[in-house]
Amino acid sequence: MASGITITVNGKQREVRADAETPLVYVLRNELGLHGTKFGCGVAQCGVCSVLLDGQEIRSCIMPVAIAAGHEITTLEGVADSWAHRKPAAKAKAQDAQQAPALHPVQQAWIDLQVPQCGYCQSGMMIQAISLLNTNPQPTRSDIVAAMQGHICRCGTHMRIIAAIERAAAQMSKEA
Amino acid sequence: MPHDKNICAVTQRPTSPARRGFLKAGGALVVTFCLPAVGASTARTQIFDKVPPDQLDSWIAVAQDGSVTAFTGRIDMGTGVETVFVQAVAEELDVPVGAVTFVLGDTARTPDQGKSTASNNIARNLPPMRQAAAEARLALVELAAQHFDVPVQRLSVRDGIVSVDGDARKISYGELIGGKHFNVTLSVKGTGNQTQIKGRAQVKDPKSFRVLGKPIQRVDIPAKVRGEHRFVHDVVVDGMLHGTVVLPPGRGMKLVSVDGFPQPVPGVVKVVTRGDFVGIVAETEQAAVRARNALRVTWAHTGKPCEFDDVYETVRNTPLLEQQVEGKVGDTQKAFASADKVLESTYLLPVNSHGMMGPSCAVADFRDGSLTLWSGTQWPEGTREDVAKMMGLRVDNVHVVWVQGSGSYGRLGVDDAAGDAALLSQAVGRPVRVQWQRADENQWSPLCPAAVIRVKAGLDRQGRIVAWEFENRTPGHSTAERGNILAWRALGSNPGHNRLSGGADNPSYEIPNLNVVTHYTHEVVRAIYMRSVAGIQNAFAIECMMDELAAQAGADPVAFRLTHTTNQRSRKVIETVARKAGWNASQKPVVNGDVIEARGIASMCAGDGKLANHGAWGNLATIVDVQVNRKTGAIRVKRVFVAFDAGRIANPDGLRAQAEGGTLMGISRALKEQVLFRGGSVASADWLTYPVLQFSDVPETLDVTLIDNDHPPLGAGEVPNVTPACAIGNALFAATGVRIRELPLTPDKVKAALASA
Numbered sequence: 019m020a021s022g023i024t025i026t027v028n029g030k031q032r033e034v035r036a037d038a039e040t041p042l043v044y045v046l047r048n049e050l051g052l053h054g055t056k057f058g059c060g061v062a063q064c065g066v067c068s069v070l071l072d073g074q075e076i077r078s079c080i081m082p083v084a085i086a087a088g089h090e091i092t093t094l095e096g097v098a099d100s101w102a103h104r105k106p107a108a109k110a111k112a113q114d115a116q117q118a119p120a121l122h123p124v125q126q127a128w129i130d131l132q133v134p135q136c137g138y139c140q141s142g143m144m145i146q147a148i149s150l151l152n153t154n155p156q157p158t159r160s161d162i163v164a165a166m167q168g169h170i171c172r173c174g175t176h177m178r179i180i181a182a183i184e185r186a187a188a189q190m191s192k193e194a
Numbered sequence: 195m196p197h198d199k200n201i202c203a204v205t206q207r208p209t210s211p212a213r214r215g216f217l218k219a220g221g222a223l224v225v226t227f228c229l230p231a232v233g234a235s236t237a238r239t240q241i242f243d244k245v246p247p248d249q250l251d252s253w254i255a256v257a258q259d260g261s262v263t264a265f266t267g268r269i270d271m272g273t274g275v276e277t278v279f280v281q282a283v284a285e286e287l288d289v290p291v292g293a294v295t296f297v298l299g300d301t302a303r304t305p306d307q308g309k310s311t312a313s314n315n316i317a318r319n320l321p322p323m324r325q326a327a328a329e330a331r332l333a334l335v336e337l338a339a340q341h342f343d344v345p346v347q348r349l350s351v352r353d354g355i356v357s358v359d360g361d362a363r364k365i366s367y368g369e370l371i372g373g374k375h376f377n378v379t380l381s382v383k384g385t386g387n388q389t390q391i392k393g394r395a396q397v398k399d400p401k402s403f404r405v406l407g408k409p410i411q412r413v414d415i416p417a418k419v420r421g422e423h424r425f426v427h428d429v430v431v432d433g434m435l436h437g438t439v440v441l442p443p444g445r446g447m448k449l450v451s452v453d454g455f456p457q458p459v460p461g462v463v464k465v466v467t468r469g470d471f472v473g474i475v476a477e478t479e480q481a482a483v484r485a486r487n488a489l490r491v492t493w494a495h496t497g498k499p500c501e502f503d504d505v506y507e508t509v510r511n512t513p514l515l516e517q518q519v520e521g522k523v524g525d526t527q528k529a530f531a532s533a534d535k536v537l538e539s540t541y542l543l544p545v546n547s548h549g550m551m552g553p554s555c556a557v558a559d560f561r562d563g564s565l566t567l568w569s570g571t572q573w574p575e576g577t578r579e580d581v582a583k584m585m586g587l588r589v590d591n592v593h594v595v596w597v598q599g600s601g602s603y604g605r606l607g608v609d610d611a612a613g614d615a616a617l618l619s620q621a622v623g624r625p626v627r628v629q630w631q632r633a634d635e636n637q638w639s640p641l642c643p644a645a646v647i648r649v650k651a652g653l654d655r656q657g658r659i660v661a662w663e664f665e666n667r668t669p670g671h672s673t674a675e676r677g678n679i680l681a682w683r684a685l686g687s688n689p690g691h692n693r694l695s696g697g698a699d700n701p702s703y704e705i706p707n708l709n710v711v712t713h714y715t716h717e718v719v720r721a722i723y724m725r726s727v728a729g730i731q732n733a734f735a736i737e738c739m740m741d742e743l744a745a746q747a748g749a750d751p752v753a754f755r756l757t758h759t760t761n762q763r764s765r766k767v768i769e770t771v772a773r774k775a776g777w778n779a780s781q782k783p784v785v786n787g788d789v790i791e792a793r794g795i796a797s798m799c800a801g802d803g804k805l806a807n808h809g810a811w812g813n814l815a816t817i818v819d820v821q822v823n824r825k826t827g828a829i830r831v832k833r834v835f836v837a838f839d840a841g842r843i844a845n846p847d848g849l850r851a852q853a854e855g856g857t858l859m860g861i862s863r864a865l866k867e868q869v870l871f872r873g874g875s876v877a878s879a880d881w882l883t884y885p886v887l888q889f890s891d892v893p894e895t896l897d898v899t900l901i902d903n904d905h906p907p908l909g910a911g912e913v914p915n916v917t918p919a920c921a922i923g924n925a926l927f928a929a930t931g932v933r934i935r936e937l938p939l940t941p942d943k944v945k946a947a948l949a950s951a
Contacts, residue, residue, distance in 0.1 A: 040480045048436075048479055053428035054421020058551050059632040060483075063881040066551055094421035121419070128419045132411060132847055135855055136272025136601030137418035138425065138551040166889040170881060172551050173272060173601045174858030176892040178851070 025086050027052065028096025029103075038084035043067045045083045046093060054094035054141045058170075065169035068142035068149075069093050075149035094141040097122040097148055105193060123189040124148050127182040135173035143169055147183045155191060157183070239563035242593040247305040247389055250333070250378035253326035254283070258372030260354045262287060262294045264326070267307030267389075268319045269299040270414070271572060272601040273911050274848040275315040277412045281845065282320050285405040286327035286397060288351040289367065291413075299574040299596025308387025309573035311607055311723065313811055313909025316844055318387055320406075320907060321397075326380075328395035333378055337370045386575070400842060400904065407902075409847035414598075426570040426597040427555045431625040434557065435463055437618040438482040438628065439681075440472040441638050442493040444874040445500040445719065453490035465489065466621040471684035473618045475626055483631065500874030502718060505644040506542050509667055512715040521700040524707030529661035533652030535746055536661075539739060541649070542936035543731040544868035546642040547884055548724050552600030553635035558615035559625040564591040565616055570599020571609040576676060580608075581616050583689075584682040603725040603859075605639055607672065613679035636884055637876040640674030641869055642724035643696070647735040657747030659758060662705045664698055664735070667713040671696025671727050674720040683720075695723060699732035702799035703740070703758035725856070726912040729798065730863060730919055734937060737796040737920035741927060750779035751795050751924065763813045763839050763905075764799035770837035770899055771795070771815040783929045788825040791832070794818055794925030796917040800908060811909035813839040813901075816857065816917035818893075820925040824948060827941030829926060831861050831893045834918070839901040840910040846900055849910050853898040856914025862887035864919035866938050 023034040025042075027050060036045050041060075046052045046069070055078055058066035062077040069078045070092040092100050101122040121129070124147045134140045143166070150157055150165040157165065162183050171179070245252045245265070255263045264283045270276035280294045287294075297303055299310075307319065331351065338356040339346045348359050357364040380391045400406070417423035442449070449470040455462075461481030466473040472491055476482035502508040530536055557568040565587060571577040571594065578594040585592075599606055615628040630638075645668040652661035673691040674680075682688035697712030744754035752772045756765055771777075775793070783792040797815035819833040838853050866885045870877040878884035919937055927933050932947040 036478070036480060044478070044480045047428075051430075052421070053424070056425075056427065056552055057629065058553070059881060061632065061880060063632075064551060098420070125419045129411070129415055132415060132851065134272075134412075134415055134418045135274065135851060136551070136598070137414070137423060138272075138600040140418055141421055144419070163889045163892070170551065170886060170888070172549055172603070172859070172886065174855030174862075174887070175851075176858055176887070176889055177854055177896050180889070180892070 023084055023087050025083060025091060026089070027091045028093060028099065034083055036083055039082045042069070042078040042081045042083050042086050042091070046078060052093045052095055056138055056141060058139070064139070065142040065146060066139045068145040068169070070145055070149060073149065073152045075146045094144060097144070098125065122148065123186040123193070124151065124182070127186040127189065131178045131182045131185065133175050133178040133182050135175055139169065139171045140175075143171065143179055147179070147186065150183070151187055151190060156187060159184070239591055240593075241590050242302040242564070243590060244301070245303060245305045247391060248380050248382045250326060250329050250376040250380060250393070252305050253322070253391075254287075254330040254376070256330070256334070256367050256371050258368045260289070260293060260366050260368035260372070262289055263297060264294060264323065265297045265304040266319060266323060267299055267304045267574060268315055269310045269572060269574070269596050270315070270598065271310065271570075271606065272598065273315070273852060274412050274414075274845070275319075276414060277410060277848060278316055278844045279319065279323055280413055281405045281408070281410055282323040283327040285403055286324045287331050289354040291405060291410055293354060299571070299594075301574050301578050301594045305389065306386060306575045307389050309576060309607065311572055311604060312727070313911040313913070314387070316907045317811070317909060320844065322389060322391050324397045325391050325393070325395070328397045329378060329380065329393040330376060332395040333376050334367050334370050338365055341365060341370065406844055407842070408845070410845055412848070424597060425552065426557070426568055426599045427552050427629065429557045429568045429597055429627065431557055431559055434625040434627050435475050435477060435622060436479040436482040436629070437473055437475045437615060437626040438486040439614050439630065439634065440474065440486055440489055440491055441634055442470070446496055446874060447493040448496045450492040450494045453492060455485070455488050456490065459485045459488055464622050466618055468617065469685040471617060471681050473614060475618050475622045479629065486631070502871045502874065505545055505871065506646055508718055509644050509646050509669065509715060512669065512718055514713055515670070515716050516694060516714045518697055518712045518714065519710070520698045520712055521708055521710035523705070526661045526663050526707045526709045529707035530650070530652045533660055534655045535653045536650065537739070537742055537746060538648070538650040539742060539935055541647045541735040541738065543645040543647065543734060544937055545644045545719070546724055546863060546867050547636060547869050547878065548603045548605035548639065548642070549884060549886060550600040550602055550605055550635060553630040553632055554609070554611035554639065555599070555627070555629045556609055556611035556615045557625060557627045558612065558619040560616060560619040561623070563587070564593070565619070566593045566595065567612050567616060568595045568597050569609045569612040570602065570606050571596060571612065572602060572604070572606045577609050577612050580676060580679055580682070581612055584613060584679060584685065584687070585616055585620065604723040607722045608640060608674045608676070608679060610639070610680040613681035617681055633879040636879045638680060640720040640722035643669040643671060643718060643721045645728065645731045647698070647731065649735050649739045651739055651743055653743060653747055657749055659703070659705050659743060660707060662701060662708045664701070664710045665713060666698035666711075666728065666732060667715065668696055668728065668731070669715045669718045669721055670694035671721050671723045673717045674722045678720060680720070691717070696728040699729065699736070701736045702761070702764055702797070703755070704760060705758070725859060726916045729912060729916040730860065733796065733798050733916045734920045734923065737917070738923050738933070738935065741794070741924040742933065745927070752777050753779060755795070755797060759799070761799065764797065766901060767799065767813045767815040767837040767839050768795075768797050770901065771817050771835050774837065774897060774899055775817040775835040777817065789821050789823050790929040791819065791821045792925050792929035794820070794921045794923065794928055796920035796924060798913055798916045812841070812913040813908070814913045814917060816921045818918065818921040818925050820922055820929065822926060822929045822944065824930075827943070827945035827948065829865060829922060829939055829944060831891070831922060834893050834896045836897065836914060837899045837901060838914065839903065840913070841903065841905040841907040843900060843902045844907060849900055850898050852910045853900075853914045854896055856911065857896060857918055858887055858892065860915040860918030861891065861893070861922070863915070864922045864937060864939055865891065866940070868938055
């Protein structure tokens with residue numbers, strides 16, 4: 019039974035069954051099978067549920083799905099494609115090499131610096147990092163700290179997250 | 195792709211193929227593990243036998259394409275040990291790292307290797323994994339020798355290809371055995387997490403290692419970065435419903451009545467009440483959450499309301515259960531009588547919460563008298579036995595499939611959600627996923643208990659410690675581990691815990707007269723060990739007292755520590771960290787307006803791992819540079835230096851990551867973390883009321899020096915988490931002359947201490 023709500027997720031229009039007030043996180047995970055976005059606190063305190071709404075980070079645990087309609091939602095599963103879309107050169111390179119879509123520079127930096135431990139918070143971390151770099155391509159360390167402040171990591175990967183954001187920023191400015 | 199098989203196994207309910215054949219086949223049948231779900235017509239109770247550790251096929255399987263599947267009852271809660279297990283197998287079997295996939299913690303597919311706790315995954319699991327791979331290599335080389343009719347001495351192996359020396363003949367592992375069994379029987383020593391195996395093969399000399407000891411990238415990270423890694427929270431089973439629990443508002447309360455919903459909640463399938471257990475099953479997750487928030491339930495205190503607002507008074511007043519002497523040397527009474535100076539201090543350590551980022555979650559499928567559980571448990575066999583007992587099932591009717599949970603730091607030594615999911619699945623006859631809410635996790639997960647530690651120490655005229663008395667009064671740290679799943683307590687039929695842990699640690703210094711005692715009290719709140727068990731508590735008392743003694747003796751804290759240990763490994767970490775930090779015995783605090791900068795040191799040394807302590811192993815020393823703001827009382831950790839000897843390094847980058855992560859969690863526990871109670875309820879129900887480290891608290895630099903050596907691997911996950919609190923406490927003293935003996939070192943405490951100084 020559809021609720022009549024249609025949302026755009028990772029470039030695709032998706033019809034939703036959940037009612038208007040359902041938090042977006044449940045729709046993404048349980049209806050659309052996008053498990054990269056996690057549930058953590060339900061009250062926007064921890065940041066593990068972060069997704070991009072028109073390129074800016076929001077907390078999907080407190081966003082009713084109806085409010086998300088009419089906006090571009092990007093989850094971690096979609097950031098590589100959205101980067102390739104922004105950077106046709108990257109896409110062409112990936113296709114030439116017949117590889118999986120090239121990772122977003124933030125994802126690549128996360129691998130290069132071996133950032134995740136348990137990894138539960140990392141989807142939200144990468145989303146927030148991308149959101150920051152979308153508006154501030156050359157952030158200072160204090161910009162990074164301020165942007166990431168609302169995200170909690172219990173494993174203590176913060177040092178590597180900061181370094182990975184700096185690395186991704188450098189890479190993206192090279193590609194730009 | 196290491197995780198495809200997990201996904202496969204969780205999307206369909208595995209059936210039970212002919213038991214003996216399957217078990218003997220071990221891993222060889224893994225690729226055919228996804229069998230059709232049991233239809234109603236074939237309904238019968240399934241038996242899940244244990245995997246026999248004496249069969250090589252239980253540990254290693256080689257497929258026709260040469261890919262290797264290895265099996266262990268151990269799990270990786272996020273520290274990266276799965277990668278080290280892969281390295282161990284690749285090393286001994288001479289195959290590429292990318293050829294090896296692991297199956298972890300599946301009670302029907304992996305040998306029972308007990309629990310993954312106490313940082314001993316590498317120390318305890320590398321020997322059997324290396325041995326199994328070495329046995330497999332020997333068997334394969336012998337097959338190749340038969341095949342080519344040459345002596346094994348003429349064969350060499352590289353990347354899973356066996357070559358005849360001196361000519362061009364070669365054959366791959368896949369061609370030699372692909373999909374078939376080894377049929378090699380091993381001898382087994384020990385059970386559970388002590389399981390060791392032995393056959394005819396000799397493991398390699400570490401000097402010839404090409405894979406172990408190298409910074410191999412983690413096998414799980416690419417999927418985690420793409421959002422494709424499967425956590426237990428992401429398990430989907432056909433026909434699965436969503437469950438939730440309704441927990442009482444405070445401790446010591448009984449269910450009076452479940453009074454229904456003020457108005458109907460669409461999607462609710464069933465409200466389940468058993469004893470004091472209240473759960474809800476719904477069609478969707480959001481319906482379950484709405485129902486949980488709407489259901490009217492009446493609870494009442496059974497006796498006098500619980501009251502632990504003052505956790506230290508509670509620990510002091512809770513009756514003793516058992517006393518344990520942890521260390522006794524010489525005659526402390528005599529030594530104190532002749533000591534030149536005697537210091538006595540009491541240290542207070544608050545209740546801490548593991549604070550998993552993802553609240554507890556599990557999926558259960560109870561059908562026809564048997565139960566499959568998908569759980570993030572750190573102890574698959576323990577969860578299996580406990581849930582079976584709770585449900586009144588035979589243990590062999592229960593199958594636990596471990597799927598990685600949120601980082602748990604000990605919390606999943608017991609999986610409460612697995613108990614909830616099992617009861618709810620039984621009640622509705624369908625698979626049920628249970629997801630706790632944040633407040634459930636913060637208020638009802640087992641906690642790290644508070645401790646009251648008294649230390650008395652005596653110095654002689656030369657400034658040497660001659661007497662040491664150490665008493666740790668604490669509830670046991672593992673009362674939730676067995677017999678105490680939360681739902682089982684609610685049913686009222688649980689047997690209760692059978693093991694005490696988290697007592698006093700011996701100091702890693704040479705003291706001629708010493709008396710170390712634990713006073714275990716009865717349980718205050720349900721408890722489970724948290725990253726180091728009581729390491730952080732004991733070290734805070736030991737290492738702050740060492741600093742107090744150094745000050746009394748007029749000695750430099752680094753020199754004072756070195757004076758009291760001849761253990762070369764302990765000395766090396768202390769000397770290394772002091773050199774890296776540029777420690778200077780005559781250094782003075784730097785004052786800049788209201789901000790004073792100073793440094794402190796702490797160390798935690800297990801020597802060769804034989805020190806009788808309760809958790810953390812390894813040898814580690816930490817120096818912190820802190821800034822104390824006299825006006826606000828805020829402590830900011832600016833720089834951290836760590837020197838870490840965890841024995842032979844299996845993966846330097848993995849070890850470094852543990853040193854970094856443990857240090858940051860240690861700073862968090864030092865400065866911020868304490869569970870507050872109000873009238874028998876946990877008041878720290880969310881991240882605002884249980885604050886932890888944020889990015890603004892992260893030091894500017896964190897310098898880790900790894901010390902590699904030829905000693906057996908020691909634990910790495912916990913030790914780095916132990917030293918920051920005492921090092922910060924010591925730096926605060928160096929900066930201000932004020933000694934705070936209670937964690938966390940909050941601005942309010944610092945301000946109050948400065949005001950009364």
